[in-house]
Amino acid sequence: EDGYRLWLRYDQVNNRVLLKQYQKTLQHLVIEGNSPTLQVAAQEAMQGIQGLLGKNLSHSATDIKNNTLVLGTAASSEVVKSLQLQTQLQGLGPEGYLLLSTKHNGKKITVVAANSDTGVLYGTFHLLKLMQMGQSIQNLNLSSQPKTSHRILNHWDNLDRTVERGYAGFSLWDWHKLPDYIDQRYLDYARANASIGINGTVLTNVNANSLVLTEEYLLKVKALADAFRPYGIKVYLTARFSSPIELGKLKTADPLNAEVRQWWKDKVAEIYRHIPDFGGFLVKANSEGQPGPQNYGRSHADGANMMADALAPHNGILMWRAFVYDNNVPEDRAKQAYNEFNPLDGKFRENVMVQVKNGAIDFQPREPFHPLFGAMPKTPLMMEFQITQEYLGQGTHLVYLAPMFKEVLEADTYAKGQGSTVAEVVDGSLYNRKFSGMAGVSNIGTDLNWTSHPFAQANWYAFGRLAWDHALTSEQIADEWLRMTFSPNPQVVSTAKNIMLGSYETLVNYMTPLGLHHIMGWDHHYGPGPWIKDKPRADWTSVYYHRATEKGIGFDRTKTGSNALEQYAPHLQDLYGDPKTCPEKYLLWFHHLPWDYKVSSGRTLWNELCYRYSAGVDSVRQMQEQWQQLEGKVDQERFKQVKSLLAIQAKEAKWWRDACLLYFQTFSKRPIPAELEKPEHTLEYYQKLEFKFVPGI
Numbered sequence: 001e002d003g004y005r006l007w008l009r010y011d012q013v014n015n016r017v018l019l020k021q022y023q024k025t026l027q028h029l030v031i032e033g034n035s036p037t038l039q040v041a042a043q044e045a046m047q048g049i050q051g052l053l054g055k056n057l058s059h060s061a062t063d064i065k066n067n068t069l070v071l072g073t074a075a076s077s078e079v080v081k082s083l084q085l086q087t088q089l090q091g092l093g094p095e096g097y098l099l100l101s102t103k104h105n106g107k108k109i110t111v112v113a114a115n116s117d118t119g120v121l122y123g124t125f126h127l128l129k130l131m132q133m134g135q136s137i138q139n140l141n142l143s144s145q146p147k148t149s150h151r152i153l154n155h156w157d158n159l160d161r162t163v164e165r166g167y168a169g170f171s172l173w174d175w176h177k178l179p180d181y182i183d184q185r186y187l188d189y190a191r192a193n194a195s196i197g198i199n200g201t202v203l204t205n206v207n208a209n210s211l212v213l214t215e216e217y218l219l220k221v222k223a224l225a226d227a228f229r230p231y232g233i234k235v236y237l238t239a240r241f242s243s244p245i246e247l248g249k250l251k252t253a254d255p256l257n258a259e260v261r262q263w264w265k266d267k268v269a270e271i272y273r274h275i276p277d278f279g280g281f282l283v284k285a286n287s288e289g290q291p292g293p294q295n296y297g298r299s300h301a302d303g304a305n306m307m308a309d310a311l312a313p314h315n316g317i318l319m320w321r322a323f324v325y326d327n328n329v330p331e332d333r334a335k336q337a338y339n340e341f342n343p344l345d346g347k348f349r350e351n352v353m354v355q356v357k358n359g360a361i362d363f364q365p366r367e368p369f370h371p372l373f374g375a376m377p378k379t380p381l382m383m384e385f386q387i388t389q390e391y392l393g394q395g396t397h398l399v400y401l402a403p404m405f406k407e408v409l410e411a412d413t414y415a416k417g418q419g420s421t422v423a424e425v426v427d428g429s430l431y432n433r434k435f436s437g438m439a440g441v442s443n444i445g446t447d448l449n450w451t452s453h454p455f456a457q458a459n460w461y462a463f464g465r466l467a468w469d470h471a472l473t474s475e476q477i478a479d480e481w482l483r484m485t486f487s488p489n490p491q492v493v494s495t496a497k498n499i500m501l502g503s504y505e506t507l508v509n510y511m512t513p514l515g516l517h518h519i520m521g522w523d524h525h526y527g528p529g530p531w532i533k534d535k536p537r538a539d540w541t542s543v544y545y546h547r548a549t550e551k552g553i554g555f556d557r558t559k560t561g562s563n564a565l566e567q568y569a570p571h572l573q574d575l576y577g578d579p580k581t582c583p584e585k586y587l588l589w590f591h592h593l594p595w596d597y598k599v600s601s602g603r604t605l606w607n608e609l610c611y612r613y614s615a616g617v618d619s620v621r622q623m624q625e626q627w628q629q630l631e632g633k634v635d636q637e638r639f640k641q642v643k644s645l646l647a648i649q650a651k652e653a654k655w656w657r658d659a660c661l662l663y664f665q666t667f668s669k670r671p672i673p674a675e676l677e678k679p680e681h682t683l684e685y686y687q688k689l690e691f692k693f694v695p696g697i
């Protein structure tokens with residue numbers, strides 16, 4: 001067992017009663033219409049049913065017998081049309097679907113109906129999922145449709161196949177062999193994404209290379225777009241702002257310059273000649289050294305609108321990232337994106353979405369939601385989550401990210417009074433936006449199991465599921481994923497679910513408890529580095545963020561400090577502004593507090609830090625014990641793999657705890673409570689550890 005099949009294993013159903021029910025209900029397949037997408041749906045149904053039920057379906061274009069599965073749209077299928085489903089389908093939008101047990105001319109049938117072929121494909125995956133999960137498929141009457149319109153993976157893949165912050169091998173895109181050679185893996189990738197409703201992929205790194213916009217590469221991109229199209233997946237590219245200079249030999253990339261504007265129009269038209277349904281561009285500009293409109297004294301809106309104007313005639317969209325910080329190190333980097341973007345609300349073209357990271361700093365293990373959510377009512381804001389675990393244990397730590405994604409999505413911005421959640425900003429419902437979206441920085445690579453850690457597959461899965469429906473609970477998603485990926489065995493599901501659901505809080509405890517952030521190792525971002533200082537920029541150091549002194553620790557973001565808090569709604573300013581009411585998970589994010597400050601447990605802040613770090617380590621040990629109980633209940637290959645990785649995680653949790661406590665102790669000058677385990681080495685030992693060849697930089 002190598003994990004390659006992800007959650008689409010389709011092993012035969014064990015439960016005999018259910019197997020009988022399924023076999024009886026699904027005996028024939030009728031699919032009218034032969035678009036590439038419907039062919040993919042039919043193929044999936046056949047393959048899935050063959051695996052799950054151990055039998056082949058008889059397949060016909062029209063002949064309805066008892067126990068037939070019908071897949072189609074009202075446009076392509078006479079049967080679907082005759083069922084008078086218009087009213088039900090109407091509310092489901094272009095990608096929604098309906099699963100129905102019904103009758104046609106007296107014959108019992110199961111129908112997957114939708115308004116588009118892609119909707120039919122999504123519904124087919126849903127039907128198969130019901131069986132993978134051991135649910136009844138009799139008396140079906142259910143529907144589903146996505147809450148966000150753009151559900152997009154962001155690959156930080158370079159053209160030389162290295163992946164920035166990628167920990168699962170090299171890039172899937174084999175540019176050298178493209179366009180002539182289509183790796184089966186491209187299709188398996190597209191299929192996996194379609195199964196969770198992902199409908200777009202940005203192929204290239206946000207730190208962009210303009211080479212991908214040359215004719216030679218566009219032909220390769222076209223080959224990928226052609227491969228993905230049947231699965232409902234559109235291709236997007238990152239566009240380097242200075243491309244008119246690099247490729248067009250112009251003297252400037254000024255977005256208000258007529259020649260520059262024309263260059264982008266021509267380039268975009270060229271792309272659409274090759275790829276008529278090209279999705280659009282994602283742009284990182286004036287951030288971490290990337291070129292952008294500010295180089296010419298123009299605003300982010302000027303830059304974004306220029307590209308949006310080029311894309312608009314072709315129905316393309318422009319995703320402009322709000323992850324910006326310029327060369328002047330600010331007093332508080334957390335404020336910068338808001339300061340630059342909030343005044344631009346209402347100034348972007350209709351086909352622009354501003355893509356905002358979940359928090360204001362940078363994908364830290366825990367951050368409060370980004371204050372831009374709720375602060376730009378006239379602009380569609382896309383959520384950007386990081387699925388790849390750059391700051392969360394990379395390829396080796398088991399951390400299930402759905403609880404983190406949910407924590408942010410469910411946060412209340414109070415932008416239009418209580419109940420104005422981040423999720424409603426992102427899905428467009430709070431301000432009635434036409435476009436809405438979620439982007440996830442991909443954790444996929446050439447590793448046999450796609451994501452390196454077997455449980456990291458769950459984060460890809462959870463991202464897709466939440467982009468489709470952010471109301472799903474972390475538990476539901478873990479349950480689905482485990483049943484399909486490991487086993488429906490109740491002990492496996494409940495034990496592994498326990499491990500998954502506690503893993504996020506566990507990781508935060510051993511890395512950055514109580515609102516600490518950005519205290520990781522220099523550059524590679526692996527392991528602890530709270531002592532990092534004296535680097536080219538203060539906001540690339542750890543001391544800038546934790547601000548530990550002999551008096552106390554934490555970043556004062558209240559009125560007495562940077563006042564980043566004023567970027568939030570008044571209610572949150574009050575709540576977070578007082579350390580007594582500030583949720584403790586954000587305490588040191590917003591406050592600088594004395595070491596003897598009493599937290600809610602009754603402990604001093606120092607002792608609480610010691611307890612939290614230790615609790616994190618203890619929890620990883622519990623995760624190990626729980627996993628051990630599953631020996632013999634899951635396949636031996638993945639059992640061993642996860643076991644070895646958990647051993648690394650346990651070692652590294654201790655490393656984080658010991659290094660951070662020893663370092664902070666040089667300020668607090670207080671003992672680690674006697675009942676807690678003592679650090680194994682000296683601070684100097686941890687400070688001297690070097691990592692020369694970590695992946696992903």
Ligand code: BDP
Nearest residue numbers: 164165206207284323362363
């Ligand atoms: C940071 C990563 C860096 C990315 C940057 C971004 O360390 O590699 O380029 O985010 O999002 O977290 O642009």
